[in-house]
Amino acid sequence: xxxxxxxxxxxxxxxxxxxxxxxxxxRRIYWLDLALTATAAWGGLWIAATAGHxxxxxAAGLVGLLAIYRGLSFIHEISHLRPKDxxxxxxxxxxxxxxxxxxxxxxxxxxxxxxxxxHRFGTAKDPEYLPLGRYSxxxxxxxxxxxxxxxxxxxxxxxxxxxxxxxxxPVRRFxxxxxxxxxINPDFVREDNDRTxxxxxxxxxxxxxxxxGVAAATVAGFVPVRVVATWFVLFSLATFVNQLRTxxxxxxxxxxxxxxxxxxxLDSVNVPPPALLPFLWAPVGLRYHALxxxxxxxxxxxxxxxxxxxxxxxxxxxxxxxxxxxxLFVALAKLFARAGGAPVLAVEADTVERKSA
Numbered sequence: 001x002x003x004x005x006x007x008x009x010x011x012x013x014x015x016x017x018x019x020x021x022x023x024x025x026x027r028r029i030y031w032l033d034l035a036l037t038a039t040a041a042w043g044g045l046w047i048a049a050t051a052g053h054x055x056x057x058x059a060a061g062l063v064g065l066l067a068i069y070r071g072l073s074f075i076h077e078i079s080h081l082r083p084k085d086x087x088x089x090x091x092x093x094x095x096x097x098x099x100x101x102x103x104x105x106x107x108x109x110x111x112x113x114x115x116x117x118x119h120r121f122g123t124a125k126d127p128e129y130l131p132l133g134r135y136s137x138x139x140x141x142x143x144x145x146x147x148x149x150x151x152x153x154x155x156x157x158x159x160x161x162x163x164x165x166x167x168x169x170p171v172r173r174f175x176x177x178x179x180x181x182x183x184i185n186p187d188f189v190r191e192d193n194d195r196t197x198x199x200x201x202x203x204x205x206x207x208x209x210x211x212x213g214v215a216a217a218t219v220a221g222f223v224p225v226r227v228v229a230t231w232f233v234l235f236s237l238a239t240f241v242n243q244l245r246t247x248x249x250x251x252x253x254x255x256x257x258x259x260x261x262x263x264x265x266l267d268s269v270n271v272p273p274p275a276l277l278p279f280l281w282a283p284v285g286l287r288y289h290a291l292x293x294x295x296x297x298x299x300x301x302x303x304x305x306x307x308x309x310x311x312x313x314x315x316x317x318x319x320x321x322x323x324x325x326x327x328l329f330v331a332l333a334k335l336f337a338r339a340g341g342a343p344v345l346a347v348e349a350d351t352v353e354r355k356s357a
Contacts, residue, residue, distance in 0.1 A: 011262070011265070011320060012261070012294065012295075015294050015306075015314075016295065018309055018310055018314075019298065019302075019306040019309060019310070022299075022305055023299070023302075024299070025081065025086055025299040027086045027087075030086045030089055030299075030301075033301075034071070034092060034096065034097075037070050037071045037074075037097075038067075038071055038097060040063055040064070040066075041067035041068045041097070042064075044061065044064025044067055045061075045227070047060035047064075048060040048230050048234070049224065049226045049227040049231075061230070061233075061234065064230075064234050065237050065241075068097075068238045069238035069242060070283040070284060071096070072103065072238060072239075072242070073242070073286060074093055074097065075093075075103065075107075076284065077284055077299070078090050078105045079105070079108045079112040079113065080112075080113075094203055094206070099203070099206045102155065102158040102210065102211060103154055104200075104203035104206070105203065106180070106199075106200035106203050106204070107181055110190075111182065112127075112128065112182075115128040116293065118264075119258060121259060121264045122256070122257070122258070122259045122263075122264065123254075123256055123257070123258055124256050125188075126185060126188075127185050127188040128183060128184055128185065129184070129185060129250070129252075129254070130184055130185055131253075131255040132250075132252035133251060133253050133335065133339070134252075135339055137336050137339045139339075140335065140339055144240070144243045144247065147236075147240050147242065148240050149236075150235065150236060150239035151231075151236050158207040158208050158211040159212060159215065161175050161179065162207065162208045163208055173192055176196075177190050177191075214228065241281055244281065244328060244332065247332055247335055248271070248328050249269055249286070249289045250268055250269060251269065252267070253267055262319055265290060265293060266319060266323060268289050269331060270287065270288050270289065270307065270323050270325070271324070271326070271328070272304075272307050273304075275287075275326060278328070281328055285303040287303075288303040288306075290323040291303055291307055294320075
């Protein structure tokens with residue numbers, strides 16, 4: 001079903017050779033982006049929660065929503081960063097975004113890399129893959145809608161289950177194995193390692209104290225209920241947008257079988273320029289999801305340059321040119337159109353469609 005190993009490695013070698021000068025993260029970009037994003041997120045939320053004019057509320061809410069979503073998306077980048085790449089960035093992000101959203105980086109670190117593992121991608125051991133291409137439209141809709149409950153989930157985890165887990169061992173095992181990973185595969189079980197990293201433990205305690213602190217401040221009247229409600233709504237909508245992006249990140253053809261490298265790549269999606277909206281709904285380089293699977297070490301701020309270079313210099317027959325979509329709604333329409341179909345037929349139909357475009 002897959003190409004010979006020597007052919008599979010050809011695209012990787014070509015891509016590495018053409019982008020070798022783009023692998024170093026620019027620390028200034030990371031910190032400036034995070035600072036501006038956090039300012040827009042919490043500033044937009046506060047204005048939306050305190051302003052009286054409906055127009056100002058909506059405008060500030062939209063800014064806050066997009067910024068919260070962008071800030072949360074950095075968790076993907078953090079999972080690929082080594083500590084020496086951008087010193088202190090993981091801590092800064094957790095303080096500015098992860099803890100206030102009760103979604104710390106430890107929930108993605110050590111998990112997302114399994115999605116990139118050669119023998120896990122698309123299988124039952126992949127935490128971020130399901131055969132969504134075979135789902136019915138109803139199940140796809142349910143998969144998307146359930147993301148709206150994310151704020152309730154993090155409140156329950158940080159405010160109730162985490163403190164209980166420190167005194168009830170079975171709850172601790174459940175939290176660590178089933179509630180400590182951002183996944184879409186409900187059967188994924190995270191390894192329960194007793195040697196918990198001190199920084200991960202600090203992140204959990206920080207989320208717990210933040211949850212209880214905000215609750216106490218709200219009950220005492222120091223934090224208006226409208227601020228908390230606005231946080232809830234914006235966070236809920238941000239996770240909803242992310243779930244839509246997730247649907248457009250792959251073609252979801254596989255049904256648990258191990259895939260060759262080229263099959264893995266062809267199951268992933270890029271949404272490059274001239275489309276403009278992906279900057280908003282697939283921020284921090286997520287619009288180049290297929291390229292990221294090809295070269296996971298490229299920093300997000302260089303993915304656009306890398307894509308332009310590969311598009312211009314790889315042969316027209318290269319598989320690299322076969323994984324592009326024009327936009328979110330185009331990709332979603334195709335997914336819903338083939339929902340419930342046989343995976344092989346879906347692959348063939350999609351290939352014919354891309355060739356005729």
